Amino acid sequence: MLAKIDPPQIVPEIRTKVRCAAVLTTSEVFPESRRVDELELDLGGIPGSRHHGFVRKAGPRERWYTTGMPMRSGRQLTIISVEELPVIAELMGVERIEPEWIGANIVLEGLPRVSWLPAATRLFFADATIVVEAQNAPCHISGKSIARRLDPDGRIPGLALEFPKHAVGLRGLVASVERAGTICSGEEISVKVPRQSIWTP
Secondary structure (H helix, E strand, C coil): CCCCCCCCEECCEEEEEEEEEEEEEEECCCCCCECCCCEEECCCCCCCCCCCCEEEEEECCCCCCCCEEECCCCCEEEEEEECCCHHHHHHHCCCCCEEEEHHEEEEEECCCCHCCCCCEEEECCCEEEEEEEEECCCCHHHHHHHHHHHCCCCCCCCCHHHHHHHHCCCCCEEEEEECEEEECCCCCCEECCCCCEEECC
């Protein structure tokens, strides 16, 4: 007799629309980015950017690989939301955090809990499509950038470490380009969240 297999919890597909509040490209100051009116994307991401390409080196986040080992890149782009940044700022006890300071590439507006969009969510711009890969883990490098902007004299001890502590689940997403093209600040984006099954052992 075959063992009974209970069906998983299913969350139906969701389709909605949001606004692209800003697009940003690589800045000369690491890890910051800078705003532009439009952004040309190829299948490797943003040409000339530090995260461009199909391959990257494994880092501390990929503890299952040896550091420096070549692996597929799923972080060609970083996505954050207008709604989540003020929450991080409040938790850190600072007045604001700007997308540029933490190296964002796309800023969305009008979609709650952007950081919790599942992998395989697609963002359909008029001329390009982006696929969500995973939630972005906050790091001390972005924390140092925030501290450099808000506390250049170092008067607030430990400020840089407040970002990785408080931005978990609020830092946005990493994504890759599925259809190359141009994305523009201010344009409307169609979002397709895939049908999800909640797996349990």
